[in-house]
Amino acid sequence: MTSDFSAARIHLERAYHYLRGSDETSRTACDALDLLIETVAEAQHRPPEAGVLEFPQSTARRTA
Numbered sequence: 859m860t861s862d863f864s865a866a867r868i869h870l871e872r873a874y875h876y877l878r879g880s881d882e883t884s885r886t887a888c889d890a891l892d893l894l895i896e897t898v899a900e901a902q903h904r905p906p907e908a909g910v911l912e913f914p915q916s917t918a919r920r921t922a
Contacts, residue, residue, distance in 0.1 A: 863902035870895045 874891045877884045 861901070863898050867895060867898045867902060870898060 870891055874888055874895065877887050877891070879885075
């Protein structure tokens with residue numbers, strides 16, 4: 859299963875938008891959301907990992 863980073867980022871940005879208060883809790887939460895949004899954005903734009911193909915190994919060896 860893969861993560862939907864685009865959708866997660868939208869929800870995190872929306873939560874950030876709702877925390878408009880100037881109190882300590884709102885500021886702390888916004889700081890934490892900033893880090894999460896940045897991490898999700900990096901993951902969203904990271905190129906996919908290359909898969910490794912395994913080739914069957916021959917049991918018979920050639921001799922020259």
